[in-house]
Amino acid sequence: MNTTAASTIERPSALSRFFAGLGLLRESPIGMFGAALVLFWLVMSIIAPILPLHDPLAALMPFQKIGAVSPDGLTFWLGTDDKGRDILSRVIWGSQRVLIWASLATVVAYFFGMLMGVAAGYLGGWWDEVISFIGNVLLSFPVMILYILIVSYLGASGINIVIAVTFASAPGIMRIVRGLILDLRTRDYVAAAQTRGEPALRIMLVELLPNARGPLIVDACLRLGYTVVAIATLGFLGLGLPPPDPDWGLMIKEAVPLGSFAGHMMVIPALALSSLILGFNLLADGLREISLRD
């Protein structure tokens, strides 16, 4: 966003525009609820280091029920798992881990997706043909199969998950951006920029892309949710972020065989994951509702 450009009308600062945008969200109760859920996990994951939690990796007492107190006075608010690790601490640290990797993966996917979409939409011709074909090929894979192929081929690690998410998400982002750019490129300000002799790269990145941001914010919100699901699902399938650091998907995978006598071990991470995804989806719904209104 071009905030440094000289203009006669004073433009509100990025921060105040951000809060004005949040204020708009007040009109959508569903969106507010979603934002609250996302914000809850965001805050939890940020303040995890200063919360009075047990060490998520420390083996304390195995199979404690919810709210159990150990003889030496430790309280396990959400119980402990089969290895005696505190579940509350693992869920909160797990949220930090999944949010960091999901954001990173979404940002990288957006970087490539937007680049491809802008090039396809603005340059047209062969660029469009080739980029769209690559997108179609990647989109013809069922998403989870693409994830499994890439991660099992490259090996399970955070970086490889980012690569897999990029391959799976960038074509979808490309399609959206391409559609938006096809519409925007006919606007007068693009013609003006062309007449001024601005290079194509500058027109694409400075004139066109910032103006396509509206629908992209909604999409990014949804996609962040999908990415969290993807990371957790890969963890569940045994292809996720490597243990022993807490990972929601892996926690569920490990807990399912023990479900008959330690049900809380599997239910708590499942609820945590569901609430975060619900938050993203409702937030996206609210944002879309508001953007359609005006």
Add this chain to the structure above:
Amino acid sequence: MLILILRRLGSMVLIMLVVSIILFAIFETDKLSVAGKVLGPYSSLEQREIWLEKNGYNQSFWTRYMIWAGNAMRGDFGQSLQLKVPVSEVLWPRLANTGLLALCLFAIMIPMSLCMGVLAGMKEGSFQDRAITVFSVLTTSIPEFASATLLTAVFVFGLGWLPGTSSMTGGFNFTELILPVLVLLLYDFGYITRMTRASMAEVMNSQYIRTAVLKGLPYQRVIMRHALRNALIAPFTVIVLQLNWLLSGVIVVEVFFAYKGFGKLLLDAALFGDIFVIEACTLVAVFVAVASQFISDIGYTYLNPRIRFS
């Protein structure tokens, strides 16, 4: 129409071609690693060389690709490394099992989500619309393995009504299908419902429905004879495209419930490094995805009279 079909068919074939080349290039460019996977990590270099020579791996990349693709089209995907049987012997029964799961799912999901979508879209903004929309967002937001976990906790460990695994070890057992189908249903029905709702709402706002209402037709007749026909075109596309999503979801559900289907086969192969099974499963999955895209495109064009007659 014919030109459209041919063009779509052409792009479908092209995509399959590119996907198969990519797959082959990823898994079989490095000949020695293929031999290492087949003969095991303790095989000597000479053994691997002999195996490569015997199995025709010392030809050029494209010759090998042509042979491989020709075999694959005849249903011969080679020998599974993990199961020690021809891939086709496991692939088709597994696919049939997944097909059974999908059949049960669609048999329940299509009538249910169409009904709910029509009910919601009939009166936009009404209580039933709000309730159905919120419910479908809620269920779609819960990832499959999370809802599988929660349902298992309630129905298997809590109430003890249903079996927690669906491996069908004691022969076919209908109760073992209930939870997998329920999980997929909860996750997938919301999308079709919302699409149907949007389509129905759009139709209900159109001129010809207003005309039908104003001319005094009974409400039921307006819905059944006039609105539904047009409102169900868009959901048709979505239902067919849902197959692509199903292939993703089915992996998680099959792994969770240990159901012996296509998705579990693929994941086991991926974890083991069973390259020939991975290749076969991916080709089949992409074929299903591309074919469903083709059917939905053609079907949409055929069903929509505005396109069909122009």
